[in-house]
Amino acid sequence: MDPITALLDDVLDEIAPQDAGAPADYIPELAAADTDRLAFAVVGPHGRVRAVGDDAAEFTIQSISKPFVLALALxxxxxxxxxxxxxxxPSGEPFNAISLEMGTGRPANPMINAGAIAVSSLVxxxxxxxxxxRIVETLSAFAGRSLWVDEAVYASESATGDRNRALAHLLRSHGVLEGEVxxxxxxxxxxxxxxxxxRDLAVMAATLAFGGVNPLTRRRVIDERVARDVLSIMGSCxxxxxSGEWMLRVGLPAKSGVSGGLLAVAPSQFGVAAFSPRLDTHGNSVRSVLVVEELAERFGMHMLESHESVAVPAVALETVEGGRVVRxxxxxGFAGTERVVAILRGMGDELPPGATVTVDATGLGAAHPGAVVALQAEFETMPEGFVLLV
Structure with a gap:
């Protein structure tokens, strides 16, 4: 296990004993979830997926679909x-509230159920x-692989979805809903x-983080401006x-779902996702919230922190006797580490026998601990002749 994955594993072990909350009980298929499951994943700019815990466990996307269907509509x-x-x-109300604008009947935002239904009707x-x-095609492009519907969960949601039907009828009465209820x-x-x-959710989050380009497939899924609009709404709603307390504590655009999933986006850096079925009174996963909050603290992820450069440090190259020095x-930052390593690997391909490359990181004005760990871990896999000074 590489040091970064080990760090993620440590965070998961720290949060695992938390047992507050309960799975969603108003959808029978979700009520039967295995509450012990816990997973976390991170995806950086080069598409490498680091995942720990029950990362192969499948669950339904639920409300985390909302920002991606919004992206499709936009x-x-x-x-x-x-x-x-x-x-x-922001509605300041629960996800299934009747939050409609006076006079127009518009839902408050696309992240609550009423707004998501209105957006889905536009597809x-x-x-x-x-x-x-069309929705499956788009969300699959965000995930970098083909997704499909869990028919049992769909049937369960449809059979118990009277409140959502009522919201749709209200929208139709205001002329907001396009087509049949x-x-x-x-x-x-x-x-x-x-x-x-x-792992899918982390890739989807990373696609938003990098302006609509999937870092795994390198395919542009949406325009950069659309990605920015979606992240803006995620940040507040x-x-x-x-949402307000989340922005204060974690400071990242995020979206949760009642099956226990949660994704968050560090713009231009990486996407993260967590999964644990027990929910709090807001409908957010208790342990997923704690995992992402802890990681945000350790990696300095809050987007309103003071940063000289979010993604890339200054790099100066110097040729010396016997090799080169990279200052x-x-x-x-975390993403900057991956970019520096990409430069070094390119230099390694051209390195003459016996030459050395010294990477001098002593002049950094700031370095997040997680980024330093990542850089040191990458150096363990470098060819002979590479030296790191920290």
């Missing part, structure tokens, strides 16, 4: 047409199957029932009526 229709149907203000498609296919609601239930792993300056 990409296809543009900001103005989408905002004509849904607002972008092109003449019936449930066509609309679902049943088409919109059933497509929404199906998008929430897509099966994912914590993604954790429901816990690092400014700030070294």
């Amino acid at each position: 990409q296809e229709l543009g900001r103005e047409r989408v905002l004509a149907r849904v607002g972008v203000e 092109p498609g003449g019936d449930v199957d066509e609309r679902t296919a 049943e088409t919109a609601v059933e497509a929404y239930f199906r998008q929430c029932s897509l099966l994912v792993t914590v 993604g954790m429901y009526d816990f 690092l300056g400014g700030e070294l």
Whole structure:
């Protein structure tokens, strides 16, 4: 196990004994979840997935689908047409509340159920199957692999989804909902029932982190401006009526789901995801929140911290007798480590026999502990002739 994965494992071990909360009981299939499951994953700019815990466990994406379906609508229709149907203000209310704007009937934002149903109704498609296919195609592109619907969970959600149908009828009465209520609601239930792993969610988060380009496949999924819009809304609304405290404590755009998943985005750095089925009163996973909060603290991830350079330190190259010296300056973040290592590996391919490359990190103005650990770990795999000064 490399040192970074070991660090993630330590965080997981620290949080694992927490047993507060309970799985969602209003959807029978979710109520039967294995509450001992716990997983965490991180994906950086070069697509490397580091995962610990039950990272192969599948669960349904639930409300974490909302920002990605919003991205699809924004990409296809543009900001103005989408905002004509849904607002972008925090509701300060639970995810299933009737939070509609006075006079227009617009839902408060796309992260609550009413807003997500309105957004799903905008996705092109003449019936449930066509609309679902378009949603599945887009979310699969974000994940970097084909996703599919858990039919048992879908049936359970549809059978118990009267409140969401009521919200859809309210939206239709205000002229907000496009198309038939049943088409919109059933497509929404199906998008929430897509099966994912914590590794998938971390890749999806990283795709948003890097401006809409999937770091695993290198495919552009959405435009950079669309990714920015989605992250802006996640930052203020993604954790429901816990969003303000989340931004204070963690400081990252995030989205949770009632199956226990949680993803968070460090823009231009990496995507993270966690999974644990027990929920708090807000509908957020208790242990997932704690895991991401702890990692944010250890890695200095809060996006409002003072940074000289979020992603890349200054790099100065000097040729000396017997080899080269690489001097690092400014700030070294987690993503910056991966970029520095990419430069060094390129130099290693051209290194003459007997030559050395000395990487002098003593001039860094700031270096997050996790980034230093990552750099040291990478040096253990470097060819002979590489020396690190810290």
